[in-house]
Amino acid sequence: GEISSQLHGGYSHPLARAWQAERQLTKSMLIYPLFISDQDDEETLIPSLPNQHRRGINRLVAFLEPLVHKGLRSVILFGVPLTPGTKDQLGTAADDPNGPVVRSIRLIRQRFPQLYVVADVCLCEYTSHGHCGILRDDGSLNNAMSVDRISDVAVAYAQAGAHCVAPSDMNDGRIRAIKLKLIEEGVAHRVMLMSYAAKFSGCLYGPFRDAAGSCPSFGDRKCYQLPPGGRGLARRAIVRDINEGADVIMVKPAGQYLDIVSDAKELGKDLPVAAYQVSGEYAMLHAAAKAGVFDLKSAVLEAHESILRAGATIIVTYFTPELLDWLGN
Numbered sequence: 259g260e261i262s263s264q265l266h267g268g269y270s271h272p273l274a275r276a277w278q279a280e281r282q283l284t285k286s287m288l289i290y291p292l293f294i295s296d297q298d299d300e301e302t303l304i305p306s307l308p309n310q311h312r313r314g315i316n317r318l319v320a321f322l323e324p325l326v327h328k329g330l331r332s333v334i335l336f337g338v339p340l341t342p343g344t345k346d347q348l349g350t351a352a353d354d355p356n357g358p359v360v361r362s363i364r365l366i367r368q369r370f371p372q373l374y375v376v377a378d379v380c381l382c383e384y385t386s387h388g389h390c391g392i393l394r395d396d397g398s399l400n401n402a403m404s405v406d407r408i409s410d411v412a413v414a415y416a417q418a419g420a421h422c423v424a425p426s427d428m429n430d431g432r433i434r435a436i437k438l439k440l441i442e443e444g445v446a447h448r449v450m451l452m453s454y455a456a457k458f459s460g461c462l463y464g465p466f467r468d469a470a471g472s473c474p475s476f477g478d479r480k481c482y483q484l485p486p487g488g489r490g491l492a493r494r495a496i497v498r499d500i501n502e503g504a505d506v507i508m509v510k511p512a513g514q515y516l517d518i519v520s521d522a523k524e525l526g527k528d529l530p531v532a533a534y535q536v537s538g539e540y541a542m543l544h545a546a547a548k549a550g551v552f553d554l555k556s557a558v559l560e561a562h563e564s565i566l567r568a569g570a571t572i573i574v575t576y577f578t579p580e581l582l583d584w585l586g587n
């Protein structure tokens with residue numbers, strides 16, 4: 259008679275259980291977010307983001323050295339201009355050659371040649387209104403001006419030496435504009451374009467906004483980040499960004515959006531898919547472990563394995579330092 263009902267033998271041993279997974283979490287899959295302050299000697303703990311700090315450029319090497327030694331492969335940089343009067347309507351400071359991001363790209367490339375440097379590209383940390391673009395008089399995003407400005411910033415980071423630019427703005431058409439400018443500037447051959455293609459509006463970015471000072475001064479991001487219920491919109495944005503020249507498709511947040519991660523893998527089966535475990539997810543795991551809900555390490559590994567199971571091979575995660583200790587390989 260039928261014996262296929264017996265499955266236990268296929269996963270009774272730890273190695274057999276590992277073999278059941280399509281993808282195994284490795285250090286090379288991890289991208290570690292860094293908050294780079296324009297106060298060169300700053301090192302400030304971010305209260306809402308346990309164990310994470312805002313650091314000035316003079317603190318970077320000492321902080322990164324042990325992590326690189328433990329196998330850190332990639333970082334993603336977020337500039338945090340604290341100097342009063344830096345922010346304006348156009349986010350002029352975003353591509354300031356003396357700004358924190360351009361300077362830290364150069365420093366990291368020079369000091370840690372083995373590190374893969376991703377530069378997040380957005381204006382919200384540099385605009386006085388805190389939105390991810392340039393606004394019309396009515397407070398909505400001026401798409402043409404925003405896309406032109408965002409693509410200029412992306413090129414500036416690429417020219418400073420970033421291996422990858424990752425526009426997190428969610429303006430329509432920025433992927434095509436960035437790719438075209440990278441080509442025009444003659445750097446497209448050495449710069450990966452990682453699109454935050456499916457990035458959802460919601461309540462999970464609070465700790466990041468505390469750290470980066472990037473809260474919108476009015477309104478919210480609901481007219482440019484995707485509505486949480488918009489699975490079809492996300493699929494359309496993913497297909498659009500693939501066609502506009504994205505080299506990687508990112509989904510953000512991760513944990514509550516694993517269906518979108520699997521959609522991204524289905525629609526972009528020939529591209530790597532990235533997922534960003536955002537600040538709110540990170541803080542929740544810490545808070546729950548502190549409240550005694552579960553062991554932190556077990557919960558973190560399970561959350562990351564689930565992101566892999568959904569189809570991601572790149573994970574942006576604030577748990578990178580711990581994972582470098584926990585992962586053998």
Ligand SMILES: NCC[C@H](CC(=O)O)[C@@H](CN)CCC(=O)O
Binds near residue numbers: 378426463535537
């Ligand atoms: N450019 C948007 C930044 C956005 C947060 C926001 O919407 O304000 C993310 C950074 N790419 C937040 C990331 C996080 O919460 O960890």
Ligand SMILES: [Zn+2]
Binds near residue numbers: 383
């Ligand atoms: Zn932004």
